[in-house]
Amino acid sequence: MLQVQENVDIKDYCTIHIGGQFRYFAIIKTKEEITEAIEFARKNNTRLFMLGGGSNIVFTDKVLDVLALKIEIEGFEIIENTDDYAVIKVGAGENWDIFVSRTVVSNLSGLEALSAIPGTVGATPVQNVGAYGQEVKDTIVSIEVFDIQNKVIKTLTNTECKFAYRDSIFKHEDKNKYIILTVTFKLSKKNPEIPHYIDVKKYFIQNNINTPTLLEIRNAIIHIRGYKLPDPKVIFNVGSFFKNPIVSSDVAKKLKNNNPELTIYPIDEDHTKVPAGWLIEKAGLKGKNFGPLSLYNKNALVLVNNGNATYEDIISVRDQIIKTVFDKFGITLEQEPEIIK
Numbered sequence: 001m002l003q004v005q006e007n008v009d010i011k012d013y014c015t016i017h018i019g020g021q022f023r024y025f026a027i028i029k030t031k032e033e034i035t036e037a038i039e040f041a042r043k044n045n046t047r048l049f050m051l052g053g054g055s056n057i058v059f060t061d062k063v064l065d066v067l068a069l070k071i072e073i074e075g076f077e078i079i080e081n082t083d084d085y086a087v088i089k090v091g092a093g094e095n096w097d098i099f100v101s102r103t104v105v106s107n108l109s110g111l112e113a114l115s116a117i118p119g120t121v122g123a124t125p126v127q128n129v130g131a132y133g134q135e136v137k138d139t140i141v142s143i144e145v146f147d148i149q150n151k152v153i154k155t156l157t158n159t160e161c162k163f164a165y166r167d168s169i170f171k172h173e174d175k176n177k178y179i180i181l182t183v184t185f186k187l188s189k190k191n192p193e194i195p196h197y198i199d200v201k202k203y204f205i206q207n208n209i210n211t212p213t214l215l216e217i218r219n220a221i222i223h224i225r226g227y228k229l230p231d232p233k234v235i236f237n238v239g240s241f242f243k244n245p246i247v248s249s250d251v252a253k254k255l256k257n258n259n260p261e262l263t264i265y266p267i268d269e270d271h272t273k274v275p276a277g278w279l280i281e282k283a284g285l286k287g288k289n290f291g292p293l294s295l296y297n298k299n300a301l302v303l304v305n306n307g308n309a310t311y312e313d314i315i316s317v318r319d320q321i322i323k324t325v326f327d328k329f330g331i332t333l334e335q336e337p338e339i340i341k
């Protein structure tokens with residue numbers, strides 16, 4: 001049965017540790033509790049807000065008039081198992097990295113480069129999580145969702161989710177329309193590919209590994225991330241605060257000509273991805289202390305709450321960073337985490 005709490009501190013439910021209170025809060029473990037939650041929200045004239053691990057959200061300091069649903073739906077079911085691949089359906093509330101580790105030890109490839117990303121399975125399609133050249137969209141077959149308005153369960157295909165770089169329908173046209181219940185993945189039994197990233201290649205050269213196993217790739221990613229990404233339990237953050245901007249290939253070429261050390265990532269003939277961390281570092285901001293917040297000294301992309309930062313502080317610092325980078329390069333950075341106010 002649904003247990004609703006009132007005036008719950010948001011700080012305890014988001015990894016950057018900023019925020020006021022949820023007016024209402026409940027943990028969801030079953031589909032039946034969702035129906036009760038919809039009814040509760042209707043009666044109390046409030047709206048639902050879906051929460052996973054809170055590792056990609058920045059909240060306002062006010063009381064949010066929502067019923068926050070912390071999705072803890074469990075499940076791990078092998079739907080199909082062939083010589084070449086396996087299809088697995090996973091509950092939205094499962095811990096992402098525990099699931100990834102389970103696929104790696106089962107010799108299933110497709111998610112190993114997404115090791116050590118905080119949060120839940122159900123949140124990964126929302127921003128199409130990605131790292132080291134892998135994106136979750138490349139393994140998702142379908143997503144089972146609860147349609148809040150029509151109170152029915154639907155299955156969305158991969159194509160219907162309109163995945164793009166850190167993007168999907170769940171951030172736009174279908175925002176707040178669905179509760180993700182399960183995600184079905186198709187994972188390969190073929191030999192894994194080494195991520196085409198300098199840091200990963202360097203790691204294997206240094207460790208004398210020519211043809212790494214899935215587990216060795218996962219360990220490499222965990223090792224590299226451990227240096228570049230602070231543990232949010234110790235240092236409050238939401239990972240990369242900015243997306244890597246996609247600029248015209250002409251702009252990227254000019255930048256590369258002036259800075260031969262820069263690695264750029266062509267997307268198609270006309271568009272190229274430029275590392276936001278490099279732009280911020282070159283603008284002289286890496287490690288900069290803004291008072292309540294600072295940019296991490298080992299990774300310019302990570303904005304750290306030094307302890308008592310407020311929502312106003314984070315917005316002000318974000319805008320200062322965007323302006324400084326724009327003034328230097330004429331490129332506008334876009335924030336990655338969602339803002340809820």
Ligand SMILES: Cc1cc2nc3c(=O)[nH]c(=O)nc-3n(C[C@H](O)[C@H](O)[C@H](O)COP(=O)(O)OP(=O)(O)OC[C@H]3O[C@@H](n4cnc5c(N)ncnc54)[C@H](O)[C@@H]3O)c2cc1C
Pocket residue numbers: 015049050051052053054055056057071092117118119120121122123124126127128129130131170178179180181229230231232237238239240338
């Ligand atoms: C140290 C660190 C490193 C990170 N590294 C990466 C990285 O390499 N790549 C990357 O892409 N991201 C990264 N992130 C961001 C974040 O971990 C991911 O986006 C993650 O998938 C968010 O999961 P979550 O459960 O915490 O989602 P939350 O932050 O709780 O929610 C994110 C969004 O998903 C929605 N949502 C959550 N669950 C559901 C559901 N069941 N149904 C409907 N909507 C839902 C929320 O409403 C919100 O809009 C990092 C974050 C940190 C702190």
